[in-house]
Amino acid sequence: MVKRRVHVAAAAIISSDGDKALIARRPSNVDHGGLWEFPGGKLAPYETGLEGLKRELHEELGVEIKRAQPLIRIHHEYSDKHILLDVWQVHEFSGEPFGREGQAVRWVPLDELVNYPFPAANLPILQAVMLPTEYLITADEEEDEDRFDACLTRALVEDEVRLVQLRAKSLDEAAYLARAERALALCREHGARLLLNGDPSVLEQVDADGIHLTSERLMALDRRPISETKWMAASTHDRKQLAQASRIGCDFVTLSPLRTTPSHPEVAPMGWHDFQQLVELAAMPVFALGGMTRHDANHARAVGAQGIASIRDFWKAPDA
Ligand SMILES: Nc1nc2c([nH]c(=O)n2[C@H]2C[C@H](O)[C@@H](COP(=O)(O)OP(=O)(O)OP(=O)(O)O)O2)c(=O)[nH]1
Numbered sequence: 001m002v003k004r005r006v007h008v009a010a011a012a013i014i015s016s017d018g019d020k021a022l023i024a025r026r027p028s029n030v031d032h033g034g035l036w037e038f039p040g041g042k043l044a045p046y047e048t049g050l051e052g053l054k055r056e057l058h059e060e061l062g063v064e065i066k067r068a069q070p071l072i073r074i075h076h077e078y079s080d081k082h083i084l085l086d087v088w089q090v091h092e093f094s095g096e097p098f099g100r101e102g103q104a105v106r107w108v109p110l111d112e113l114v115n116y117p118f119p120a121a122n123l124p125i126l127q128a129v130m131l132p133t134e135y136l137i138t139a140d141e142e143e144d145e146d147r148f149d150a151c152l153t154r155a156l157v158e159d160e161v162r163l164v165q166l167r168a169k170s171l172d173e174a175a176y177l178a179r180a181e182r183a184l185a186l187c188r189e190h191g192a193r194l195l196l197n198g199d200p201s202v203l204e205q206v207d208a209d210g211i212h213l214t215s216e217r218l219m220a221l222d223r224r225p226i227s228e229t230k231w232m233a234a235s236t237h238d239r240k241q242l243a244q245a246s247r248i249g250c251d252f253v254t255l256s257p258l259r260t261t262p263s264h265p266e267v268a269p270m271g272w273h274d275f276q277q278l279v280e281l282a283a284m285p286v287f288a289l290g291g292m293t294r295h296d297a298n299h300a301r302a303v304g305a306q307g308i309a310s311i312r313d314f315w316k317a318p319d320a
Pocket residue numbers: 008009010030031032036037038039040041042043056083085119120121122
């Protein structure tokens with residue numbers, strides 16, 4: 001049997017304070033009935049994703065989209081069909097949403113979305129909704145602890161970074177743990193999440209929000225090494241590593257190098273075209289890495305990425 005291919009546009013509508021998303025309950029008599037969903041529906045012939053989404057949100061909720069940005073595209077095999085979920089983040093709309101088709105509609109705090117039953121294809125959408133567009137990676141060569149704290153604090157306060165990876169391969173274990181505790185305190189103070197780049201067991205010593213695996217660690221694993229209550233990210237560079245990240249259940253990944261960087265001058269950059277092809281295959285949010293700055297975030301989103309990851313663009317002393 002050739003499976004039907006269905007292209008669906010769906011919306012993560014975010015409240016103006018940025019804290020909640022609007023979800024709806026599917027009627028009990030349709031497929032995935034009774035489960036919660038991001039409002040939207042199937043595209044009509046010749047409609048683009050955004051055109052279809054505008055029509056669906058008008059029909060289902062009575063709202064008009066004013067500003068929207070691509071969030072994530074997910075290909076998912078259901079037993080009877082292949083579905084492409086083309087998800088947009090809606091930042092501005094007019095009208096007061098209500099269930100025009102009689103469906104229940106609810107604003108839910110982002111970190112409570114996981115408590116609602118969604119169709120199987122939706123897991124990466126929940127991760128994408130919870131993640132910011134920028135991922136700071138701390139500078140490895142940083143030796144002075146006061147300067148480290150100052151640089152991290154500046155990025156948290158001035159750049160409003162909310163997702164941080166502590167990468168410090170040159171430190172010995174005791175120094176790394178000490179730096180991790182301080183970084184965690186600073187991140188907590190500013191409402192940011194901290195992932196530790198290292199062996200997963202490091203989470204037993206520092207209660208950070210998750211782990212970031214090197215591509216080498218990623219490829220050596222045969223299952224998820226930490227509980228679902230922590231985040232797990234990984235560094236990837238090609239299709240094989242992306243497939244492995246998906247197999248062991250990474251919540252998100254970085255994909256690099258997009259451009260040539262001073263830290264890896266010998267590695268050939270993939271450029272936006274190849275990057276886009278790889279992201280389309282990925283089953284989780286992907287951050288573009290390698291010569292990226294905040295100015296690249298919109299472009300990264302337009303080709304399907306969650307956003308950008310960078311060391312250099314965020315790592316500056318306060319007076320620099
Ligand atoms: N809208 C939406 N559909 C989802 C989500 N997750 C998911 O697997 N789906 C699936 C369920 C359906 O098979 C398909 C969407 O179809 P739909 O029933 O919303 O289509 P529609 O609004 O055009 O409704 P209809 O005119 O066909 O009745 O995508 C989601 O978060 N939102």
